[in-house]
Amino acid sequence: MKFKLRPWQVADLKDLVNYANNSKIAANLTDLFPHPYQEKDGNNFIQMVLKQNPTQVFAVEINKKASGSIGLHSQTDVHSKNMELGYWLAEDYWNKGIITAAVREMVAYGFKTFAINRIFARPFSTNIGSYKVLEKAGFKLEGQFIKSIFKNGKYVDELIYAICKD
Numbered sequence: 400m401k402f403k404l405r406p407w408q409v410a411d412l413k414d415l416v417n418y419a420n421n422s423k424i425a426a427n428l429t430d431l432f433p434h435p436y437q438e439k440d441g442n443n444f445i446q447m448v449l450k451q452n453p454t455q456v457f458a459v460e461i462n463k464k465a466s467g468s469i470g471l472h473s474q475t476d477v478h479s480k481n482m483e484l485g486y487w488l489a490e491d492y493w494n495k496g497i498i499t500a501a502v503r504e505m506v507a508y509g510f511k512t513f514a515i516n517r518i519f520a521r522p523f524s525t526n527i528g529s530y531k532v533l534e535k536a537g538f539k540l541e542g543q544f545i546k547s548i549f550k551n552g553k554y555v556d557e558l559i560y561a562i563c564k565d
């Protein structure tokens with residue numbers, strides 16, 4: 400299925416709220432991703448990412464609509480040569496290979512654009528789809544933090560996946 404990564408736009412608000420307001424998406428993300436996902440949340444998000452230069456968070460555009468998001472998040476201090484990768488996709492388009500291809504694109508973009516040496520992601524151990532994506536895109540499992548996550552009233556493990564530039 401065809402998709403493209405492009406910067407978020409103010410005009411994406413309606414599609415963003417429509418697709419992001421899904422408990423199956425929120426269940427696999429940190430609590431910074433709210434549920435229910437309201438217009439004010441979408442607006443805050445778009446305003447935040449529009450300030451980035453170079454762009455760090457891109458919309459996943461499918462059929463001319465913003466249908467997901469993928470981004471690299473800066474780290475500080477001794478972790479400044481790392482960025483954290485995060486992503487979600489509208490449920491209508493799951494299991495079609497879209498995010499695997501988008502992750503590959505973001506890894507190439509990240510190492511080309513930012514002075515970093517490592518990109519990591521921290522899927523919950525229950526999120527099989529996400530760690531399959533990371534493995535298909537060349538990330539290696541580095542570790543597992545036992546019951547470090549408390550999400551929706553349950554403890555789950557956190558997996559650490561990463562890819563280095565060199």
Ligand SMILES: CC(C)(COP(=O)(O)OP(=O)(O)OC[C@H]1O[C@@H](n2cnc3c(N)ncnc32)[C@H](O)[C@@H]1OP(=O)(O)O)[C@@H](O)C(=O)NCCC(=O)NCCS
Pocket residue numbers: 423424425427428485486487488489492493494495496497498499500520521522523526527528529531532
């Ligand atoms: C995780 C997510 C981004 C995956 O996006 P996607 O475009 O559907 O991913 P892909 O199609 O590239 O790859 C998914 C793989 O996982 C597999 N998969 C998905 N759910 C699975 C399950 N329950 N059991 C086994 N395999 C599963 C798919 O079959 C596919 O593997 P394959 O290509 O070998 O068949 C999407 O499901 C999503 O947005 N989930 C909610 C938010 C989220 O989890 N974000 C990541 C937080 S770390």
